[in-house]
Amino acid sequence: QVHLQESGPGLLKPSETLSLTCTVSGGSIIGYFWSWIRQPPGKGLEWIGYINYSGAINYNPSLMSRVTMSLDTSNNQFFLKLSSVTAADTGMYYCARARAPGWLGELNSWGQGTLVTVSS
């Protein structure tokens, strides 16, 4: 049973860069597509982007100018960086895995999420 755990600073100031790590255990990061999704307090879900071990990456165009994703196969981790954050970036950030190897679609494994607050 794969387990995903997000980590990173919970409080940022406006204009800073958000950096999050998702650590994967119970399975290899190789072979799967990995996503980041966020959820503002009391609101719905927004897909941020996905990455896989062979370098395939896709970002939500609404965030593309500020987002960078990367991956470390040796440590079974993948990363999210979001630059120039504002209060609108406040919310729960989840990492998630696609259901099947090589499959791009539905997400059946999720981390518990990490709350990020942007405030001066």
Next chain:
Amino acid sequence: DIVMTQSPESLAVSLGERATINCKSSQSVLQSSHNKNYLGWYQQKPGQPPKLLIYWASTRESGVPDRFSGSESGTDFTLTISSLQAEDVAVYYCQQYHSVPWTFGQGTKVEIK
């Protein structure tokens, strides 16, 4: 972007009764090469991450009770809970993964009447 519109925003159903949630996509999410609608349904309980219930519009994820079912008709999709249980109280989201950016519906809150 493909817009996913869910209805209703909330519904209250008696225990043991049927709950029906609708989701409409602004464009087709049918992947022609696979002949599958790239549409998933998720359940999110308070303080928890979303949980995948249904994928390809009507295929139940492993371990999901069979009271949950999905159906499809063109760009209209439905999640049905055939006999609502207390543990089904949650917000339900549809999601399309046919086109980037993947998009979610706004959510439907299901409560006990």
